[in-house]
Amino acid sequence: MDLDTQCIPLGHILTYFNISQKPDLGLDVVEGDGASRASHLNELMKASMGLDHNKLFMNVGIDLSDGSVAGRYMSTRQVLGLVEQTMTAIKMPYLGLFIGNIMSVSHHGMAGLAAVTQPTLKDCAETVARFCRELFPPLEMSVHIDGELSWFTIEENISLAPYTHYFIELNSVSFYNIVSDLVGRDPELMPIRVEFAYPEPKWGHIYRRYFHCPVKFNCPQNRIIRKNPSVEYELPLANRLLAMTAEKTLFQRIPTRAMRFLPLKLRHFLLRSYGALPSLEAAASELGMSGRTMRRKLAESGTTYQQELDVIRERFARGYFARGGSSVAELAQLLEFSTPSAFSKAFKRWTGETPSEYVVRSKGKTITDNSVD
Secondary structure, three states: OOOOOOOEEHHHHHHHHOOOOOOOOOOHHHOOOHHHHHHHHHHHHHHOOOOOHHHHHHHOOOOOOOOOOOOOEEOHHHHHHHHHHHHHHHOOOOHHHHHHHHOOOHHHHHHHHHHHOOOEHHHHHHHHHHHHHHHOOOEEEEEEEEOOEEEEEEEEOOOOOOOHHHHHHHHHHHHHHHHHHHOOOOOOOOOOEEEOOOOOOOOHHHHHHHOOOOEEOOOOOOEEEEEHHHHHOEOOOOOHHHHHHHHHHHHHHOOOOHHHOHHHHHHHHHHOOOOOOOOHHHHHHHOOOOHHHHHHHHHHOOOOHHHHHHHHHHHHHHHHHHOOOOEHHHHHHHOOOOOHHHHHHHHHHHHOOOHHHHHHHHHOOOOEOHHHO
16 A cells, blocks of 8 residues: 555545534433533634635545545545645644544544444444544554553554644544543543654643543654553444444445455554464465465565565564554564564664664653664
8 A cells, every 4th residue: 555545535634624523322321521522622623613624625625525434435645635725724733633622423424323232442443543544544453462561553554744733643643532431530430541653742741632641753653652451441332233334335335445455464464463474375375365476565565575574574663663562573473573783773664763762752661682683
């Protein structure tokens, strides 16, 4: 997948441009601070007066005049073009935070309904992550549990610069609010910390208005962290039949094509293979093709097996450091590098920093085995 791959459903993106039209799904019980969101919505509507949505889309090559949406897709480059136009017109650098706060469960339509009717908070988070893979594949969301903590991560599958912060802000605030509403803002179940992988922006102080917990920047990953017991919290609207029906309706209304792209399918397979990363031939067999066919199809998509493997290895490495890991030797073994030195060289190629430099900057601590840097 590259910037021009047409894999983002147009219907999903239009949700964010029709934010004043919230569908009535009968979810008032988990809509949270309605007054605050209404105030933000009114402010956004005033700020966006004069914006011609049809013209915004036309400027990135999408004609909305005939009203057709089903079966139409956008590229990442086109979505970035929409964000650029909107940010320029509204002149609100923290627009991602602002819109994310407005987006209640009902704004997400059938996707929101399918998420909040899952049995537990963990199931809800995993559903959100799965929908993201289909509806907005430039981002990857995932759920992790380790000891007493659990966390929800949001990472880029493809660079969204210079608007990375916009997409991370929007999705982080939206998910934070969904969780807060579901647990009734019970302090024992609320997120205890939110971390961002980028430097604190000029509007960093505004983050504290939206996240009612400590916020940190320059961390290894973008993640919302909770105490582990909260993930098994039983949701008040749990209804498996309703969840299944909502998901079926969602994908009937908004057909997706993300998982047709081999690089994305391969990444998801590799993510499930942590601790025993497969060879190209083994991965190809699991995905129903020969190694030769996989090489050809990846080349047609502008990538290679090694490049995709490195993407996943980097993601695992960041996750390891985020969890407090500090041994380069251990991490090199986990990621199946021949030596710690080989891992350190690869890590610097991926991030521009040695493991020691990266951990000191993001965690304020030193790592062991730093002689291999």
